[in-house]
Amino acid sequence: MSATDTPASLPAPAPAPDTAQRSPWGEVLHSLSRSGTFLTGLFILLFWVVCALFGQHFVPYDPLASDIIDALTPPAADHWFGTDQLGRDVFSRVIVGSRDILTVAPLATILATIAGTALGLVIGYFRGIVDDIVSRVLEAFMAIPVVIIALLAIVALGTSKITVIVVIGLSFAPIIARTVRSAVLAERELDYVAAAKLRHEGALHTMFVEILPNVIPPILVETTVRLGYAIFAVATLSFMGFGIQPPSPDWGLSISSNYGMIGGGFWWTVLFDALAIASLVIGVNLVADGVHGAFND
Amino acid sequence: MTDKNALELKDLSVAYRVGRRNRAVLRNVNLTIKAGEAYGLVGESGCGKSTVALSVVRYLPRNGSITGGSIALDGKDVMKLDAEALRRARADSVSMVYQDPGKALNPSLRIGRQLTEIFELAGVTGQAAEDKAVAMLNRVRISDPASVMQRYPHQLSGGMQQRVAIAMALANDPSMLILDEPTTGLDATVEAEVLDLIGQLRRELSASILFISHNLAVVSNMCDRVGVLYAGMLVEEGSTKDVFNDPRHPYTVALLRCLPRGGQRKDQGRLDTIPGFLPGIGANIVGCAFADRCALATERCRAEPPPLYELGDGRLSRCHYHDKAQSLPRATPAEIAATAPKQAPPVLQVEGLNKTYASHGRPLRAVKDVSVSLRPGETLGLVGESGSGKTTFARLLLGLVAPDDGGSIELEGKQLAPRLASRSEDQVKAVQIVFQNPDSALNRSHSIRHILSRALKRLGGLSGKTLDTRLEELVRSVRLTDRHLAVKPRQLSGGLKQRVAIARAFAGDPRIVVCDEPTSALDVSVQAAILNLLADLQSRQDVSYIFISHDLGVVRYLSDKIAVLYLGRIMEFGPSEAVFSGPHHPYTEALLSAVPKLDRTESSRIRLDGEIPSAANPPTGCVFHTRCPRKIGAICETQEPELTEAQPGHTIRCHIPYAELARLQKPKIVEPA
Numbered sequence: 001m002s003a004t005d006t007p008a009s010l011p012a013p014a015p016a017p018d019t020a021q022r023s024p025w026g027e028v029l030h031s032l033s034r035s036g037t038f039l040t041g042l043f044i045l046l047f048w049v050v051c052a053l054f055g056q057h058f059v060p061y062d063p064l065a066s067d068i069i070d071a072l073t074p075p076a077a078d079h080w081f082g083t084d085q086l087g088r089d090v091f092s093r094v095i096v097g098s099r100d101i102l103t104v105a106p107l108a109t110i111l112a113t114i115a116g117t118a119l120g121l122v123i124g125y126f127r128g129i130v131d132d133i134v135s136r137v138l139e140a141f142m143a144i145p146v147v148i149i150a151l152l153a154i155v156a157l158g159t160s161k162i163t164v165i166v167v168i169g170l171s172f173a174p175i176i177a178r179t180v181r182s183a184v185l186a187e188r189e190l191d192y193v194a195a196a197k198l199r200h201e202g203a204l205h206t207m208f209v210e211i212l213p214n215v216i217p218p219i220l221v222e223t224t225v226r227l228g229y230a231i232f233a234v235a236t237l238s239f240m241g242f243g244i245q246p247p248s249p250d251w252g253l254s255i256s257s258n259y260g261m262i263g264g265g266f267w268w269t270v271l272f273d274a275l276a277i278a279s280l281v282i283g284v285n286l287v288a289d290g291v292h293g294a295f296n297d
Numbered sequence: 298m299t300d301k302n303a304l305e306l307k308d309l310s311v312a313y314r315v316g317r318r319n320r321a322v323l324r325n326v327n328l329t330i331k332a333g334e335a336y337g338l339v340g341e342s343g344c345g346k347s348t349v350a351l352s353v354v355r356y357l358p359r360n361g362s363i364t365g366g367s368i369a370l371d372g373k374d375v376m377k378l379d380a381e382a383l384r385r386a387r388a389d390s391v392s393m394v395y396q397d398p399g400k401a402l403n404p405s406l407r408i409g410r411q412l413t414e415i416f417e418l419a420g421v422t423g424q425a426a427e428d429k430a431v432a433m434l435n436r437v438r439i440s441d442p443a444s445v446m447q448r449y450p451h452q453l454s455g456g457m458q459q460r461v462a463i464a465m466a467l468a469n470d471p472s473m474l475i476l477d478e479p480t481t482g483l484d485a486t487v488e489a490e491v492l493d494l495i496g497q498l499r500r501e502l503s504a505s506i507l508f509i510s511h512n513l514a515v516v517s518n519m520c521d522r523v524g525v526l527y528a529g530m531l532v533e534e535g536s537t538k539d540v541f542n543d544p545r546h547p548y549t550v551a552l553l554r555c556l557p558r559g560g561q562r563k564d565q566g567r568l569d570t571i572p573g574f575l576p577g578i579g580a581n582i583v584g585c586a587f588a589d590r591c592a593l594a595t596e597r598c599r600a601e602p603p604p605l606y607e608l609g610d611g612r613l614s615r616c617h618y619h620d621k622a623q624s625l626p627r628a629t630p631a632e633i634a635a636t637a638p639k640q641a642p643p644v645l646q647v648e649g650l651n652k653t654y655a656s657h658g659r660p661l662r663a664v665k666d667v668s669v670s671l672r673p674g675e676t677l678g679l680v681g682e683s684g685s686g687k688t689t690f691a692r693l694l695l696g697l698v699a700p701d702d703g704g705s706i707e708l709e710g711k712q713l714a715p716r717l718a719s720r721s722e723d724q725v726k727a728v729q730i731v732f733q734n735p736d737s738a739l740n741r742s743h744s745i746r747h748i749l750s751r752a753l754k755r756l757g758g759l760s761g762k763t764l765d766t767r768l769e770e771l772v773r774s775v776r777l778t779d780r781h782l783a784v785k786p787r788q789l790s791g792g793l794k795q796r797v798a799i800a801r802a803f804a805g806d807p808r809i810v811v812c813d814e815p816t817s818a819l820d821v822s823v824q825a826a827i828l829n830l831l832a833d834l835q836s837r838q839d840v841s842y843i844f845i846s847h848d849l850g851v852v853r854y855l856s857d858k859i860a861v862l863y864l865g866r867i868m869e870f871g872p873s874e875a876v877f878s879g880p881h882h883p884y885t886e887a888l889l890s891a892v893p894k895l896d897r898t899e900s901s902r903i904r905l906d907g908e909i910p911s912a913a914n915p916p917t918g919c920v921f922h923t924r925c926p927r928k929i930g931a932i933c934e935t936q937e938p939e940l941t942e943a944q945p946g947h948t949i950r951c952h953i954p955y956a957e958l959a960r961l962q963k964p965k966i967v968e969p970a
Contacts, residue, residue, distance in 0.1 A: 024787070191738035194697055195801065197717055199755035200725050213742030 028217075031294040038290020044283025048276075052099040061089035063096040063249040072266050082268035084258055093249035094272045098280070100244045101251060104164050105230040111169030112176055112230075113223045119173060120180025121207045121215075125188055131181070138174035146171045146233050147240065154242045164243050168233050172226050179222045183215040217295040224288035228281050235277045251277050301372055303473050303505035304330040304353065308366035311348050311357065311529075313578065319364065320579020322348050323529040326366070327605070332472070335499060335506040337520030337537065339513055341552075341820040343575050345529040346509045350475045353507070354391055355383060371472055388418060392466035396478040398458035402450040408434075408461055409446030415468040433464040436501075438494055454908045456487035460494065467502065474504045480515060484682045485847055486905045489891035492519060493904065511820065513552065514893040517541050522611070525549050528576045528586040531605065535612035541895060545614040547591045547625045554627070555825035557854035558895065560877060563676075563832040566631035568854070570829065571822035574790065585616070592626045593618055629829060633836065642710070644808050644841050645671040645694075650704035652689055652865075661913040663689040664700070665865045671858065673808070674835060676842040678856030678873065680849065680888065684909045686865035687845045691811045694843065695728055696720055709808065726756040726805030733814040735794035739786040745797050746782040749804065756805025775800040775830060792823035796830065803834060811843045816851060828854060849892050853877055861885045864912050864920045867940060871947030880959040882949045883927040919952065927961060929953060 032038045056063070061079075067087035075082040081090035119138075123131040150167045157163045187193070188211065196206045237243030238252030246253060251273040258269035306328040312319040323345045330336045338346050351357050353368055355375060368375040371390050378386060395401045403411055412430035416422075421429060427446075434442030437460040450458055459479060466474060476495070480488040492515065499506065510516050516523055516537070523540050525533040525548060533546035544550045554569035561568075573590040576582060585603050588594040597617055605613045616622055652664040664686045671677050679687040692698040694706060696717030706713040708727060714720045732738035739748055749768055753759045759767055772782065775796040786794050795815060802810050812831065816824040832855065835842060846852045852859065852873075859876040861869040861884060869882040876885060890903040905924045910916055916923045922933040932952050940948045943955040951958065 023785070191732040191734065192740040195730075195732070195738060197697065198695060198725065198729060199752060200717075200722060201755065210740055214740070 028294045032290055035290040035293060037286050037293065041283045041286025041288075041290060044279055045287055048098045048102060048280050048283070051095045052102040055095040055098065059089070059092035059095050061092045063088060063092040064247055072261070072269070074266075075268050081272045082266075084254070084269045085261060085266075088249075090268060090272055093254060094251070094276050097249040097251045097254060097273065097276065100161070100248050101231060101234050101238075101277075101280070104161055104244065105168075105227060105234045108165045108168035108234070109172065109223060109227045109230045111165060112172035112226055113219065115169065115173040116176025117180050117212075117219055120177040121184055121212065123177065124181040124184025125203065125207050125211065127185070135178075135181075138177060141171070142174050144171075147236065147242075150237050150242050159242065159245055161244065164234060164237060168230055168237075172230065176219070176222050176226065179218055180215060183218045184211055187211050187214050221288065221292045221295055224284065224291050228284040228288060231277070231281050231284060301332055302329050302369070303332045303334070303371060304328070304507065305369040305372075306349070306353075306366065307369070309349075309352060309363065309368060310365040311345075311352055312362060312364045313358070314360040314362070315579070318579065319362070321364070321529060322361070322578050323352070324582075326526075326529070326531050328524060328531060328534075330473070330505045330507060332505055333503055334522065335508060335520045337508045337510065337516035337523040338526055339510060339516050339523060339552075340526035341511065341575060341822065343578070344526040346511075346526055347477055348529075349526070350393065350477050350507065350509055353473075353475060354387055354393060389469055390471055391473040391475065392469060392471040393475045393477065394459070394462050394466045394479045396481050398455065398462040399450065401462050402458060404450055406449075407446065408448055408450065408453070412446070412461075412465060412468065415465060419469060429468075433468055434461070436467065436498070437461070437464045438497075439464075454487070455483050456490055456908065459483065459487075459491050463491075463494065463498070467498065467504070470502075471504055473507065475507045475509070477509045478511070479508075481510070481512070485849070485888060485891045486682055487908070488515070489893070490904060492893065495519060512893070513541065513556065513821075514895045517895050518893045525552075528580070528582065529578075530586060530615060531613070532587065532615040533613065534605075535608075535610070539610065539612055543623075545608060545612065545619040545622050546587075546616045547593055547622050548587050550622050550625045551590075551628070552821060553895070555821040556895065557828070557850045561854055562873070563828075563835075563855055564633070567629050567633060567829045567832065568825040569627045569631070570629045570826045572628045587616075592628065593621060593624070629826075633832075641673050643670040644673045644709055645669070646705075646707040646710075647694070648705045648707075650690070650693060650706065651701040652686075652693055652698065653701050656913040659913050661911075662915070663865050663912055664693060667704075667860075667862075667865075667867055669858075669860055669867070669870060671809070671841050671843075673841055674839040675857040676835070676844050676855050678852040678859045679843060679845045679862060680852055680859055680885075681862035682888075682909050683847075684864075684912065685862040686912070687862055688813060689865070690862070691730070691813055691843055691845060694809070695730055695811060696725075722758075727808040728811070729756075729802040729805070729807040729809075730811040730813060731795070731798050731802050731815045734818055735786065735791065735798045738798050739794060739801075741786055744783060744785055745777075745789075748786075748797065749782075749800055752801045752804035758805075771800050771804060774803070774834065790823075791819050792826060795819065795823075795827055799827075799830065799834070803838070803840075806838070807840055809841045809843065811845070813845045814847065817846065817848070824851070831855065849877075849889060861888070864910065864915050866920060866950065867948075868921065868950045869948065870940070871944070871949075875944065875947045880943070880955065880962045882951050882958075883925050883953075884921050886962060887924075887926065919950075927953060927958075 065088065069087065070083050071085055071087035073079055073083045079089050079091065081094060083089055119134070123134045146168065149171050153163055153167045193206060193210060196210050234243055235252035238250050239256040241256065244250040244253055254273045255270050261269050306326050309323055309326045310321060311323040312321050326349065338349060340346055352363060353370065353375065363376065370386060373386065375386065409427065409430060412433060413426040416426035416429050430446060431442045434445055439445050439457065439460055453461065480491050483491065496519065508516060508519050520537050522535065523537045524531050525540070525546065527548050533540060533544065533549050540549060541553065544553060551569065551571045555571065557568060571590055576586055584599040584601055585594065588598040591598065603615050603617045605615050606619055608614055608619060647667060647669050650664060650667045654661040654663055667690060669677060679690065681687055689698065693700045696715065699715040708724060713724055717725065749771060750764060753764050753767055753771065757767060772779065777793065777796055781789065781793065786797065816827050819827060828851065831842065834840065842855065844852060844855050856873045859871065859873050860867050861876065861882060863884050868884050869876055879886065887903045887905050903926050907924060910923060918934040918936050919938050922928050925933065929952060938950050938952045940950045943949045949955065
């Protein structure tokens, strides 16, 4: 073949020597690394992750060891956050109490993401009757409060971390499915999907190989947002006694066993656990905000 | 007319800040527009045309800044104006019309409200403002302005929206009107109307015009003087006639050569192209910016930046060898191997194809009773305004949309199933498509290697080593290299992306490739290269094309047969030459007449009134009678004409007999010498 045309014989394709050099993911990372919101959130989140992983090695007391003599002492030098009604060190309990919630909530979120993504891809891709029916069922499902579903599940399955993960995961899945569905609806109109049809590609290939990589950004944003809600949900369930079970120093659980004490002026038994929950939720939400900003700039 | 200059740019330099570095976009642009003058600015995308427009009204994006020079509007230095004075200048003396009128108008306000608002700013209120608004709409030739005032933008067609945008721009009686690609994206028929309007308004108003367009023909019809912008520099300037007929810069010469002109056809030779790429913004340019792409360039060009040479008669050229510019050698040899016309049996035979959609409970006949046939190695050009059913027809062939029962599509003598899913693997790979927009057509998450390998695997049935060998061949056949395989689509320019899309369509040795406006998003130099590539592939592989384009010059270059569609019906079908040279259907005549011609040899002016009617409610009788300039009477309104054979292989759907059409159109087809 004669070189009757030019581009091939020329140096490098055209991209301007600027930000276009970075890959899309590189650009997102770059944007995240300059986002104060994201970095603040990440710092809070990492603090709790470190506490969950290594807290038990550096806390001053065994979080489960009770000392009735020292019960309900207010915050002081030897017990920074005071002690609870069984004389357990509140500081140690708050630090180590991050462990269960930071296992259960992320696992529930991952379950919700996987199930929701698969469901959203299917209803967004097939549309029509499948979408109509499944979407109505999902809406009905979303109308029931998580707590009620949890109550029913726990009656049926008994309490365990697995139950909590499954309950929260499945009740968040419809929300993620809805986000994925709307992204897929936009994506499936693009010509590359028609091109896949013109290769006789199967539905699975089109959904998971062609479309899925392009809807990852909204999924990531939704997942981080859901993680915040999952943390809140786990704490709520534990508080109500349906979630993490004693003797775990879990925050929700501690609040529920101590909140009767507030009336007696023993505020420290509840306040620090509550602040811990709040800080973790805020941290995750800041991360979610940052991720959202990075993808939508 | 006074001697005062409406706009004067002196050594204007503009930079965009990207990645903590200022990158030059405009480099010392000097430009003067006299009062009442229309000045055209042309160049490929990325040359800085729009940046000039934005600088004039100081609407540069946040990362843009004017790094040097001055801008004087009506003798006032725009750079020195404070915020209030700048606001006044924008309100009083300069107006802008943008490319997409749909985005320039507020979707949630009625047209009347948006128009009167402008007069209210100038202190005219109430009934007086309303009267002025109606007068403004009359001025832009909108019939029934009272009802248009009551409507929302989305209730108007694209052409009407652009008229309203022009009316708004003229409302403050500006001394300077900036039109930034005002007709890009409009149908040729609508474009012609809008250009006519701008032309008429020029005669009525005193406004000077800065007309920005990538379409050389449009600029040549609208402007007195023209400037050619390349890499942020003015490389040539002069009167429109001089620049287009006697260009003195190799870039202008090359740009003009990229266009298929004077009815050039693929078997008469390849189009010329411009090798290489525009320097990226902020590139460090030593010597002449065009030197890398110029076959005339010498050592001097690479070392010494050429000044703007004055050539007399107000002509300027930024080329050391401006006297030799026209001897620029071709970048692409014109010669092609002659192919003998073949008499093979048709590869595609379509009979009585229909497609009806349901629209609000009413049938919408998108494609009605279409029959065409196509031989191997031939191109069928589909022509018509948007909404004429071109794309639906293509989708029916591809099987992406199932036709109504009854019609038939035969591929190489075998019936094609209506639905893609029920077609055999061989049939699927035999009919492929090159989409209009490669950004949508190529999966942005996949590498070029993935995209093409998958196509070879599915369409070519290849794997392992044979796949790799074939991939290499395929990549070379569309003139890409191995280097392009590793990257994602976004890292390639528009032209290279379209090559990937073409390679994908050719992965399974197709018999028919549908090309749906494959070059409409590309610059002319890139368009020429893609058209050459398509022509080469066709002559080598004997593939047939269904070529859809709104650019009749492009259709004519590539097509052997033409089908003219209107409201889903074929109005005219025949050999390309017969359809173009006429006598033709009145609709074809109007379409041809709407095309702006580079040489300004407008022999006939036929304008279609109004817009294409809705296919859900087509006119009775001949569907074209509502807009037909040659309507003969009641028969057109009551009886739908048959597609009758005018000459062997050339059919026309019109009540006017062929001989009569020939007589009517005779004086108009005189080609200029």
